[in-house]
Amino acid sequence: MTLLATRHGRRAPRRHGHFLPIASGCAVAAAAVTVVAWLLWPTWEPDKSIDPARLPVSVGGTLFNVPTKAVRIKVQRHSGPQERVDLGFLYPSLQVPEPAKHASADAPEQAVPPIDRIFVSLSAHHDTLAPDIRARTIYPRYLEKASSQGDDGLVLRAFRDGSPYGGEDLLVAASPAMVARCTRDTATPGMCLSERRIDGADLTFRFPRSWLAQWREVADAMDRLSEQLRGPH
Structure with a gap:
């Protein structure tokens, strides 16, 4: 023991x-x-916004520098070559609008835009007829002979009914240069389309027809946007 x-x-x-x-x-x-x-x-804290403020994109081999938040369709919000890019800006400030609430980020905004917004689409033209040549050689074939000129220098000519542009008017000014094809006011407000070419891309601007009461300011806004969007060249 x-x-x-x-x-x-x-x-x-x-x-x-x-x-x-x-x-x-x-x-x-x-x-x-x-x-x-x-x-x-x-x-x-992680940055909630991982997208850069501006995106370098190539449309038709032409470099553009676009604000990321101005791109209307989500799948287009990337840098590099693209066939088309759709943008929207507030008018007359030309600032980037805030994202629309309760709207799908994958779809374009509504067909009839707010009165304070100007849209611009960048698209590769693939050597199609230039907008200025179309205005000089194609449009006159379908225009009515009569024209009206306002005191502000803007000339209006209606397209013939039954033509490819029936129900629209062509509005032209020399200084500053302005060529716009506009639908007429009906149940919905008339809209205008104005095009210009930069190298391999066409810029198509869309805005309410009512803005043509101050068409010089609209022409200046399109010039400014063209310059702001253009990348180094």
Whole structure:
């Protein structure tokens, strides 16, 4: 009994002797891990807007620098070559509009735009007839002979009924240059389309016909947008 007691008495300290260093080591390791995790934990907040402010895009081999938030269709919001890019800007400020609420980001905005918005589409023309040549050689074939000129220098000629442009009017001015094809006001407000070419791309502007009461300002806005969108050349 004495021998057993002696042996048990000797073993107990040995067990505690092994346990205490292990427990102490675990505690130290846990403390070290906690300190390291605290030091390495990120203190920055992720940027909610990962898109750059402007996108370099190539349309018809022509470089444009477009505001990301002005792109109306989500799948077009990327840099590089594209066949077409659709944009929208507030008028007359030409600032980028805020994203529409409760609207699908994958679809264009409504067909009839707000009165304070001008749209521009960049599209590759693939050597089709230039807009200025079309205005000089194609449109006159379908125009009525009569014309009317306003005091502000804007000339209006109606397209013949039954022609490819029936129900529209052609409005032209020399200085500043303006050529616009406009639908007439009906149940919905009339809209105008004005085109211009920059190298391999055509720029198509769309705006309410009512703006032609100040057509010089509209012509200036289209010039400014053309210059702002154009990349290094």
